[in-house]
Structure formats: structure tokens, C-alpha cells
Amino acid sequence: MADKRIYLDNAATTRVAEEVLQEMLPCFRESYANPSAIYGFAGEAKKAVGIARERAASLIGAKPNEIYFTAGGSESDNWAVRAVAEGLGGKGRHIITSKIEHHAVLHTCQYLEKQGYEVTYLDPDEEGKVSPEALEKAIRPDTILISVMAANNEIGTIEPIAKIGEIAHERGVLFHTDAVQAYGHIPLHVEEMHIDLLSASGHKLYGPKGVGILYCRENLRLAPLLHGGAQERGRRAGTLNVPGIVGFGKAAALAGETMQERGAREMALRNYLIDRVLAEIPYARLNGPRQDRLPGSAHFCFRFIEGESLLILLDQKGICGSSGSACTSGALDPSHVLLAIGLPHEIAHGSLRLTLSAENTREEIDRTVETLKEIVGRLRDMSPLYEDFVRKA
Ligand SMILES: *Cc1c(COP(=O)(O)O)cnc(C)c1O
Numbered sequence: 001m002a003d004k005r006i007y008l009d010n011a012a013t014t015r016v017a018e019e020v021l022q023e024m025l026p027c028f029r030e031s032y033a034n035p036s037a038i039y040g041f042a043g044e045a046k047k048a049v050g051i052a053r054e055r056a057a058s059l060i061g062a063k064p065n066e067i068y069f070t071a072g073g074s075e076s077d078n079w080a081v082r083a084v085a086e087g088l089g090g091k092g093r094h095i096i097t098s099k100i101e102h103h104a105v106l107h108t109c110q111y112l113e114k115q116g117y118e119v120t121y122l123d124p125d126e127e128g129k130v131s132p133e134a135l136e137k138a139i140r141p142d143t144i145l146i147s148v149m150a151a152n153n154e155i156g157t158i159e160p161i162a163k164i165g166e167i168a169h170e171r172g173v174l175f176h177t178d179a180v181q182a183y184g185h186i187p188l189h190v191e192e193m194h195i196d197l198l199s200a201s202g203h204k205l206y207g208p209k210g211v212g213i214l215y216c217r218e219n220l221r222l223a224p225l226l227h228g229g230a231q232e233r234g235r236r237a238g239t240l241n242v243p244g245i246v247g248f249g250k251a252a253a254l255a256g257e258t259m260q261e262r263g264a265r266e267m268a269l270r271n272y273l274i275d276r277v278l279a280e281i282p283y284a285r286l287n288g289p290r291q292d293r294l295p296g297s298a299h300f301c302f303r304f305i306e307g308e309s310l311l312i313l314l315d316q317k318g319i320c321g322s323s324g325s326a327c328t329s330g331a332l333d334p335s336h337v338l339l340a341i342g343l344p345h346e347i348a349h350g351s352l353r354l355t356l357s358a359e360n361t362r363e364e365i366d367r368t369v370e371t372l373k374e375i376v377g378r379l380r381d382m383s384p385l386y387e388d389f390v391r392k393a
Contacts, residue, residue: 005318006318006319006367007357007360009320009322009354010356011153011154011156011181011296012355013203014203014206014207015357015359016206016207016208017251019250020208020247020250020251021247023247024208024244024250025243027048027242027243027246030044031242034239035048035242036230036231036240048242049240051246052069052245052249052252053067055252055256056213056248056252058252059183059184059255061190065218066216067214068213068233068235069213069232069248070211070212071211072201072202072212073102073104073201074104075212075214075225076199076212077102077104077105077108077180079225080147080216081108081109081147083216083225084144084174084197085117085145087223089144091144092142093116094117094118094119094120094140095109095112095117095119095120095144095146095147096138096143096145096173097122097148098121098122098123098124098130098149098340099121099123100154100336100337100341101148101149101178102149102153102178102180106121106336122135122138124157125341126342127157127288127341128152128157128287128289128340128341130148130159130160130164132160132163132164135167136171139171143171143173144173145173146175146176148161149177149179149182150177150182150183150198151181151182151293151294152181152288152337154324154335154338154353155287155288155297155324155338155353156288156299156355157288157289157292158186158294161193162193165195166194174196174197175194175195175196175197176195176196177193177197179199180201181294182294183201183205183255184204184206184252184256185255185296186295190215195215195217196217197214197215197216197220199213199215200212202247202248205251205252206255206357207248207250207252208244208248210241210244211241212248262295262358266356266357266358266360269361270356272365273354273356276369280373284302284303284376285300286299287341295356296357298353298354299354300351300353301338301343301348302350302352303346303347303350304389305376305380306350306379307323307349307350307351307352308323309379310352310379313379317371319367319368319371321354323352324337334348334351335348352372
């Protein structure tokens, strides 16, 4: 390949798949009508949106009329949590979530706390797993919502959401899951997992940015997000983003067809990456579990290293990685996820997330590991902390 860039930040966003792009293109200049219009020409756009809705639903065992198209994962998370809180505020004002949620959920909960709601933030274990037992203990008569993510975007931990959903339903509490990292990457089923609301986003599964879904169980009265036209069954006004929606649908369909082989390929490459890093770089640790983790996700901490410096030096070698979530990069505070799994600040600072796609190759991983060894060595040579440590050892 002429392009020497190695892209290992697929949890931040993915490259739109060629098949997705091809299906979106006619929506711009051919089937460009407003799907709400009456004339026959609008039928093409309306039909394309209908197909996308079926595809988005079918990937998670939902019905098409349970899918609401949104402008992405953050919007879906905000909507789900607020709609339940505001819709059921009469029944109770207590919400349960975890300390490792995405900020789209955490900050919405903090906003609701200011409005008089009470929120319990569950501690995960050292691998980032939320305990169903602890969750069950936290349920109160006035609990109206449990929101726990399907998989963590930083350290890749897959949460026991089927069990959590079962408990929620036994206790008559609604269950929302932020499935932005999981949807299209691991199997999800809203019935089997007792999910009432689920968020997903197009750009995390080889679809376009700025489009997502909120799945909401049929029998729930979802409070509207945007007032105006009657789009999305009167719950989210605004002319539909037809190209985005069509792209989302195609990405969901492709994910359904290729999930197994793609996942297996990513997992093999990711295990190879993890094994090499842990074997060849001293004082490195893997964050998140070895087994129950997203297929393409690897997340490390390197002691005596500043994560930001590591990223800059990797970038100079054409390697795109991340310290964790895109939202925390640039901030000096260590990640809330790493602190929640019990890492001390000085270790949490030296974090590196590398997230693979099925397009990555073994050669790229080899080059990444070699570069990483060299950079970590160089940074430690300049570190007074490391010098101290070596002298004492
Ligand atoms: C990326 C991400 C979001 C936000 O999705 P956007 O479409 O970028 O708004 C929410 N939750 C998780 C877990 C994510 O990884």
C-alpha cells in the first residue's frame, strides 16, 4: 500500500465501507426527494428509509417501528435517559448507571441530578465489569431506569447485559443500554437480553457520521425529543437524513452478514498484538479482561510513561492511536474509566488504546509493536521516575 498510515483508532470512528458509500450516493442527486412528500418521486427515498429501518431493527431482533433515527450515539443516549426520567418522573426519581459509561450517559445523569433526580453510579470490578448482584442491591422502589453500556469504549469490556436486563425486568425497571461499541460487532438481541432502549451510532460500524438509532420497545410511550413535523412517528421532528439513514442501514446489513468472520479476524490480530506487547515491553499491563472484550479492542498502560507523549511520537511514525475516549484526549485528567477500575493516577496517565478493524494486517501490527517498543524505551530513558525505579530495583 502506498499509504503508510496505520489506523488503530476504530473505537473513535471507522472508515465508511465502500458498499455503504455506493448505496448512499444516489440519495444525494437521484432519489433526493423529501421522503414525506406525496408525489411518486418521493417514494424512492421513502422506500430506501424503510429498508434501512428494517435492516437496523433486524440486527438486534427488533421491529422496524421500534427504531428511531437520530443524529448519533450521543443524541440517542441523551434522549433515552431523559425520556424515561421525564416520562416516569411520577413513579420515582432514581436511576442506576455505572461509573464507566460514556459521557453522553454520565453527563445526562448529572444534568438530571440537578433537576432533583437521584443517581447511583455503580463501581465496576478491576476488569471493568458491572456486577449484576451489586446492581440488584441498588434497585429501590422508586428506581425508574437502569442504564449500563453493552461494551466499554475505552477498555473494551463486554458487560453482562443479558443478566442485567433480566434483573431489571424481574424488578419492573426499564433497561437502557448504550450499545454504540457493540452494535454490529457482537451479537445483540433486544428480546433475549430484555432491553427496552438501545443506542447505536453509524460511524462506529463502517457507516457515516452524524446518524444513529434509538431502539425503543413498542409498548413504551417515548417522550418526543424534537417538536415540529410528524417525522419518526412524531417523536423526532425534522426532515430525515436520507443518505445517512441509508448508510446506517447498509452498514447494519453488512455487519449482520460479516460479523462472525470479521470478529474472528480482528480477535486473532488483537490477541497477537496483546501477546507481543505484554511479552516484549516491560511494565506494561492490559486493561479490561482477556476474554470478554470487544474483538478489535486492546488497551494498555505503560508505567513511567505519559500517554500524551506516546501518542505524539506514534503519530510521527504514522500510527493513529488514542489514550482512551476521544472526549478525554487533550484533557489532563486521567480517564474516569481507568480510575473506576482502580488504577492510580500515575499508571492511568500512561494509557494507550489501539482498536483494530478487519482491514488491519499482521504487518501493520508488527510495525506498531516495533515502533512502540522503541518509543516506550526512549521515553523511559528520559524519565527521572524510571531512573529512580531502576536504581532502587
Ligand atoms: C462514540 C460513542 C458514543 C457517541 O456516539 P456519537 O455518534 O459519536 O455521538 C456514545 N457511547 C459510546 C460507548 C461511544 O463509543
